[in-house]
Amino acid sequence: MTERRPLGMQFESWIDRQIREAEERGEFDDLPGKGKPLPDRNEATDELWWIKQKLESEHLSMPLPPTLALRKEAEQALADALGARTEAEARRIVEEINARIREAIRTGLSGPPLNLMPFDVERVVSDWRRAR
Structure with a gap:
């Protein structure tokens, strides 16, 4: 497509x-994928889609902060505490x-x-007891 746009012609046309x-x-x-849906079309709005795709294809992961x-x-x-086998185990986990x-x-x-405060051990243990 080395042809130049003629003067006066709309660019889109x-x-x-x-x-x-x-x-x-x-x-x-003979284009590859002809007649097939575009891959990851629903992720086009994600600005980092290409980074995520690269990480996945290379089997890499990024550690969380x-x-x-x-x-x-x-x-x-x-x-884990709520699913513990004993009360002592639930207390230890918390x-x-x-x-x-x-x-x-x-x-x-x-x-x-961080937005995280320590858990109330007695409340978690109480919830553990109620679940039993």
Whole structure:
């Protein structure tokens, strides 16, 4: 497509003409994926889609910032405590994550704000008892 747009011709109509003529010549007939849906079409609005696709294709992962990792661990610890086999195990799980949360509050972690407070051990144990 080295042809120049003729003076006075609308840019859009010139492009449409170029595409139409190429179709008529059969230049699009043997393209890979012809007749198949576009991959990841629903992710086109995600600005980082190409980064996510590259990470997935290379089997890579990005670690979470420390504050987000601790939030995720706290959620898992709470679930583990509520599913513990004994009350003592539930208390131990909550006390361990609480120690990590207190340390993070005291020293500070990089990343977005932690927005996390230690769990009330007695409340978690009470919830554990009710679930039994």
